Amino acid sequence: MNTIHQLVVAALVVVGGFFLLVGTVGLIRFPDVYNRMHASSKAATLGASSILLAGFVYYGPQGAGLTSLVGIVFLFLTAPTGAHLISRSAQKMGVPFFGDEARWPREEAEESRSD
Amino acid sequence: MASEASLLEPVVNATLILAAALTLLAGYRVIKGPTVPDRVVALDTIATNVVAIAALFALVTGEGLFVTVSLVLAIIGFISTIAVSQYVVEGDIIE
Numbered sequence: 001m002n003t004i005h006q007l008v009v010a011a012l013v014v015v016g017g018f019f020l021l022v023g024t025v026g027l028i029r030f031p032d033v034y035n036r037m038h039a040s041s042k043a044a045t046l047g048a049s050s051i052l053l054a055g056f057v058y059y060g061p062q063g064a065g066l067t068s069l070v071g072i073v074f075l076f077l078t079a080p081t082g083a084h085l086i087s088r089s090a091q092k093m094g095v096p097f098f099g100d101e102a103r104w105p106r107e108e109a110e111e112s113r114s115d
Numbered sequence: 116m117a118s119e120a121s122l123l124e125p126v127v128n129a130t131l132i133l134a135a136a137l138t139l140l141a142g143y144r145v146i147k148g149p150t151v152p153d154r155v156v157a158l159d160t161i162a163t164n165v166v167a168i169a170a171l172f173a174l175v176t177g178e179g180l181f182v183t184v185s186l187v188l189a190i191i192g193f194i195s196t197i198a199v200s201q202y203v204v205e206g207d208i209i210e
Contacts, residue, residue, distance in 0.1 A: 003122070021133065023163075048163050071182065071185060074189055085201075087152075088204075093150070
């Protein structure tokens with residue numbers, strides 16, 4: 001394992017740690033469940049995928065490296081699906097938006113029809 | 116191994132500590148979160164962080180088996196997210 005190989009793995013790990021940090025800070029600091037879901041489903045998924053990509057570079061294209069690629073594909077397929085399901089159930093429960101600038105599109109159409 | 120991975124090992128160890136601290140911080144949103152979907156989102160983030168921790172542990176120990184462990188943890192997190200988001204709306208999962 002030479003120096004360039006180690007440098008690539010270390011850079012991917014650092015990028016992954018940065019995106020995990022961004023995602024968790026967004027989860028804690030954002031005011032609304034929809035904003036929090038945005039931060040966690042994009043940034044934290046990118047961080048975990050970058051760390052799994054570092055595992056692919058470390059282990060090579062066979063065995064555990066191939067499993068890392070399967071993990072990246074699985075995360076990219078399932079993170080938007082899970083976020084969509086959570087936001088849909090939050091909308092059905094009636095969780096409101098933070099502030100009054102944002103609205104659901106159907107409510108806007110009904111208001112303009114009644115005007 | 117220790118002499119070869121002189122550059123890689125402190126970086127991976129530091130990221131492992133960072134990811135563990137971030138998982139503990141996401142627990143704040145699980146406890147405090149005002150609504151139930153907030154808690155589900157925080158648990159989903161914790162599941163993603165644990166996937167990253169398992170992959171980092173595979174790097175730091177050199178055991179490729181832990182990549183498979185992270186894949187299984189990702190599957191469990193996805194299924195639990197679907198189950199809870201179905202439960203809070205419908206009231207039951209399997210009729």
